[in-house]
Amino acid sequence: xxxxxxxxxxxxxxxxxxxxxxxxxxxxxxxxxxxxxxxxxxxxxxxxxxxxxxxxxxxxxxxxxxxxxxxxxxxxxxxxxxxxxxxxxxxxxxxxxxxxxxxxxxxxxxxxxxx
Amino acid sequence: xxxxxxxxxxxxxxxxxxxxxxxxxxxxxxxxxxxxxxxxxxxxxxxxxxxxxxxxxxxxxxxxxxxxxxxxxxxxxxxxxxxxxxxxxxxxxxxxxxxxxxxxxxxxxxxxxxxxxxxxxxxxxxx
Numbered sequence: 001x002x003x004x005x006x007x008x009x010x011x012x013x014x015x016x017x018x019x020x021x022x023x024x025x026x027x028x029x030x031x032x033x034x035x036x037x038x039x040x041x042x043x044x045x046x047x048x049x050x051x052x053x054x055x056x057x058x059x060x061x062x063x064x065x066x067x068x069x070x071x072x073x074x075x076x077x078x079x080x081x082x083x084x085x086x087x088x089x090x091x092x093x094x095x096x097x098x099x100x101x102x103x104x105x106x107x108x109x110x111x112x113x114x115x
Numbered sequence: 116x117x118x119x120x121x122x123x124x125x126x127x128x129x130x131x132x133x134x135x136x137x138x139x140x141x142x143x144x145x146x147x148x149x150x151x152x153x154x155x156x157x158x159x160x161x162x163x164x165x166x167x168x169x170x171x172x173x174x175x176x177x178x179x180x181x182x183x184x185x186x187x188x189x190x191x192x193x194x195x196x197x198x199x200x201x202x203x204x205x206x207x208x209x210x211x212x213x214x215x216x217x218x219x220x221x222x223x224x225x226x227x228x229x230x231x232x233x234x235x236x237x238x239x240x241x242x
Contacts, residue, residue, distance in 0.1 A: 049166060100155075
């Protein structure tokens with residue numbers, strides 16, 4: 001009999017890999033953005049708004065944020081699995097975290113595309 | 116019959132037991148990750164306000180000029196930088212770039228030092 005807990009990891013290796021791939025995506029984006037900002041001689045709203053006005057930049061920013069949310073989900077799930085033992089509380093926290101991250105995703109689209 | 120009370124030595128000198136440095140880096144990676152996750156709504160709100168209009172942007176910069184706002188933001192910046200540096204170290208370990216105990220220890224020193232130094236540098240630059 002297979003005794004699998006409903007709030008377990010399900011696919012350990014896939015999530016392990018996703019955690020690393022999303023980390024690399026975020027690292028590259030962060031280094032590029034910080035480097036670009038540090039190279040600006042003057043900085044203000046115009047520079048900032050201009051940076052996020054192009055569709056390419058919005059797309060890659062969205063890719064960064066999606067990577068962030070997926071990465072955060074795996075990280076939080078690992079923490080919860082380590083410290084929260086009762087399946088009911090675990091399930092509740094998992095549901096809340098997933099809902100929050102989905103809402104953040106919708107919010108991100110609204111921010112980036114100025115909706 | 117008297118029961119013999121066994122006084123077995125426990126050999127757990129808690130004051131002598133110390134975490135090795137990589138353990139600190141590891142637990143701080145977890146703590147900083149949790150802190151960053153919990154601050155996501157705040158960070159998204161800041162991002163939203165910074166892009167919405169020049170008025171909200173100006174309001175935000177004035178608000179963020181306050182030391183009581185800057186200090187927690189600096190803490191968040193450290194959380195990000197530590198998570199970033201420690202994460203790079205884990206990627207290096209996955210690629211078998213740090214195969215010995217000595218390298219594991221020295222690299223964890225570098226993670227702590229570099230993330231703190233970058234926090235100070237960026238902090239000075241943004242203050």
